Amino acid sequence: MENVKARGLVLLGCGKMGSAMLKGWLAGGLPPGSVTVLDPHPSDWLRSTSVHLNTDLPKDPAIVLVAVKPQMMGDALPKLQALGNGTTLFLSVAAGITLATYETVLGADTPVVRAMPNTPAAVGRGITAIIGNAKAGAADLDLAEALLSAVGQVVRLEGEAQMDAVTAVSGSGPAYVFHLIEALAAAGVEQGLSPELAMQLAKATVGGSGQLAEESDEDPAQLRVNVTSPGGTTAAALAVLMDEETGFPALLSKAVKAAADRSKELAG
Numbered sequence: 130m131e132n133v134k135a136r137g138l139v140l141l142g143c144g145k146m147g148s149a150m151l152k153g154w155l156a157g158g159l160p161p162g163s164v165t166v167l168d169p170h171p172s173d174w175l176r177s178t179s180v181h182l183n184t185d186l187p188k189d190p191a192i193v194l195v196a197v198k199p200q201m202m203g204d205a206l207p208k209l210q211a212l213g214n215g216t217t218l219f220l221s222v223a224a225g226i227t228l229a230t231y232e233t234v235l236g237a238d239t240p241v242v243r244a245m246p247n248t249p250a251a252v253g254r255g256i257t258a259i260i261g262n263a264k265a266g267a268a269d270l271d272l273a274e275a276l277l278s279a280v281g282q283v284v285r286l287e288g289e290a291q292m293d294a295v296t297a298v299s300g301s302g303p304a305y306v307f308h309l310i311e312a313l314a315a316a317g318v319e320q321g322l323s324p325e326l327a328m329q330l331a332k333a334t335v336g337g338s339g340q341l342a343e344e345s346d347e348d349p350a351q352l353r354v355n356v357t358s359p360g361g362t363t364a365a366a367l368a369v370l371m372d373e374e375t376g377f378p379a380l381l382s383k384a385v386k387a388a389a390d391r392s393k394e395l396a397g
């Protein structure tokens with residue numbers, strides 16, 4: 130991180146994902162003066178920080194983080210061509226955009242790390258998977274990992290082909306969990322609870338269960354069994370949720386496949 134503090138970090142695109150990561154880094158002590166953000170419509174939050182906003186780029190930043198939508202890449206990436214083929218590491222979080230695409234625009238001598246983070250990075254609880262191109266050496270991967278570990282866990286992939294599945298599980302995954310919270314709260318309202326109480330119960334249940342799953346020595350299957358008294362209420366609910374044709378596994382399998390397929394399509 131000292132490298133990033135000294136040479137600077139450029140963030141291209143500060144929307145939902147870029148701002149989630151930037152929030153995590155600023156909260157973790159990255160000086161705002163070492164960050165330059167390029168974004169056409171900065172949010173109020175971004176304006177309230179002391180980062181360099183839409184100014185000239187530093188000559189030799191340690192890292193350029195690319196966090197624009199895949200569809201915007203054609204417009205956005207050429208702006209950074211001058212930083213290619215040098216010692217600046219490009220770190221991309223864009224779904225579906227391959228390492229080869231970056232090499233085509235920035236030059237094959239550009240070190241590039243492709244990453245798939247998720248929005249819990251905003252509270253230091255993200256998880257990011259990374260894979261580098263041939264030019265990205267051990268020091269580049271270590272730098273990417275050091276930066277990303279400031280906002281959560283980091284895992285290294287064995288091959289770029291794994292990225293579509295990772296995107297479908299952990300990149301998009303928070304949306305599935307938020308939807309579970311919405312649906313659980315709505316079901317509680319149907320059973321007579323107030324919307325406020327139902328939402329409080331749903332959020333705390335998902336948050337607490339996630340933490341228990343991460344911290345417990347028991348695996349999630351055993352933790353599920355621990356909740357399920359024989360002939361009790363949980364067993365009645367699980368009979369619905371574990372139905373082979375209409376239950377969670379069948380539904381999530383279809384949802385995750387749809388996301389992975391879309392990730393492949395975005396690669397063009």
Ligand SMILES: NC(=O)C1=CN([C@@H]2O[C@H](COP(=O)(O)OP(=O)(O)OC[C@H]3O[C@@H](n4cnc5c(N)ncnc54)[C@H](OP(=O)(O)O)[C@@H]3O)[C@@H](O)[C@H]2O)C=CC1
Nearest residue numbers: 142143144145146167168170196197198199205222223224
């Ligand atoms: N959201 C998520 O949970 C995750 C997203 N990602 C990836 O992160 C990337 C960004 O996604 P997300 O944050 O959701 O999208 P957003 O639309 O919220 O953010 C993209 C930002 O880039 C800005 N932008 C558009 N064009 C340019 C440009 N030419 N130069 C600089 N900035 C530009 C947009 O401005 P404006 O809105 O004004 O056009 C916007 O602020 C995507 O590639 C996505 O695949 C990866 C993991 C998780």
Ligand SMILES: O=C(O)[C@@H]1CCC=N1
Nearest residue numbers: 223224296300301302
């Ligand atoms: O929905 C998307 O395409 C991005 C990638 C993963 C999460 N959000």
